[in-house]
Amino acid sequence: MTVGTFLTRANALRYQGIGAMLSPDFQVLREEARQAKNQLKAENAARLAAHKPALACVPEGESIGIEEMLDGLAALPAADKRRPLKDGYGKVLARRFPCR
Numbered sequence: 001m002t003v004g005t006f007l008t009r010a011n012a013l014r015y016q017g018i019g020a021m022l023s024p025d026f027q028v029l030r031e032e033a034r035q036a037k038n039q040l041k042a043e044n045a046a047r048l049a050a051h052k053p054a055l056a057c058v059p060e061g062e063s064i065g066i067e068e069m070l071d072g073l074a075a076l077p078a079a080d081k082r083r084p085l086k087d088g089y090g091k092v093l094a095r096r097f098p099c100r
Contacts, residue, residue, distance in 0.1 A: 001032050003073050003088035004081035010070055033069075036086040040093070043086070056093035057100070064096055072096065 010029055013020035020026055044055050058064075064072075072092030073081075080088055 001085050002082055003076060003085055006032060006085050006088075007070065007073055007081065014070070032085055033066075033089075036084070036089045039086045040090050043090075054099050055090045056097045058093060058097045062097065064093065068092075068096070 006029065009025055013023055013026055013029065016023065040055070048054055069089065069092055072095065073088050076088055076091060080091060
């Protein structure tokens with residue numbers, strides 16, 4: 001799923017409030033986000049194993065909330081919104097948790 005598609009579907013749920021959890025789309029988007037997170041972790045581990053710089057340096061025990069993630073994805077340029085969710089999520093994490 002692209003960043004743009006994810007945002008379109010997530011924003012439709014966002015305005016439903018607590019009722020969004022009852023929507024079948026909620027579970028689909030939740031699974032997409034989980035997969036993107038896992039793919040990003042695997043990619044980051046592979047980069048580190050190959051002695052390449054990490055994409056983002058998230059401190060142990062830290063995370064990014066759903067609202068912050070959605071806002072970060074929405075702030076990406078249009079070209080990035082055509083990329084896979086994993087890539088957009090990586091850019092949001094890199095902006096929030098840059099490697100120093």
